[in-house]
Amino acid sequence: MSNSLYWKVCLGVTALWVLGLLFVPPFAQLVEQLMLLFLSTNAR
Amino acid sequence: MIRYIVQILGLLLLLLGATLVTLKLKHRNDDGPSVLFPGGKLISGALHEGAEPDWSFTDDVFTIELETANPVSSRRIFVMEHNNRLYVPSGYMHTFLGKLWKDWAFGVSDGNDSAVARIEGVRYERTLVREMNPEVIEGVATKLAQKYAGGVTPETVKAISQSVLDGETWLFQMAPREAG
Secondary structure (H helix, E strand, C coil), rough: CHHHHHHHHHHHHHHHHHHHHCCHHHHHHHHHHHHHHHHHCCCC | CCHHHHHHHHHHHHHHHHHHHHHHHHHHCCCCCCCCCCCCCCCCEEECEEEEEEEHHHCCCCCCEEEECCCEEEEECCCCCCCCCCEEEECCCCCCCHHHHHHHHHHHHHCCEEEEECCCCCEEEEEEEEECCCHHHHHHHHHHHHCCCCCHHHHHHHHHHHHHHHHCCCCEEEEEEEHH
């Protein structure tokens, strides 16, 4: 993948991700639960 | 091949950063914290007035919401009752992450000791007072071990007490507001 295409993909995926976090509560809750699961499993 | 792996890792890091920033900003003015991220002022819920309650009911409460001032923010936190007094811990205080994450505890030690606790939907105005009495610390450590560390053993209680005495964990009594 060329650098130009890569940055466009990054921008697009990140924009969709952020919009999902802001406007789709179940998605935001799922992401938080996964982060909590990761932290509770790995944080020592 | 390595190029693709680096690109995927870069995208994942970007998404992680975007997630942390987005959720922190999203929750900062909420009426209370989310599971992981601090919230804003605690607004809903009746404000308790009158005599001190029997705090033993908090033995069945896993976490409470605690609001502190300057800047106003709230977070979920463990709570321990000991001799009908309530205590909250703040750990990792000697670490770099603790200095970033536990800014509220450093704020309390700087004099911003007013707090509001919301417990089972009721708000209680409190003053946070750092606990330094070894006997009290041991009693609270026992309760902490019982509630959050899988059970009371002499080793666990000693380790928690030592962590508090060493300043790695700070322990605050949530005293009635007028006592502050």
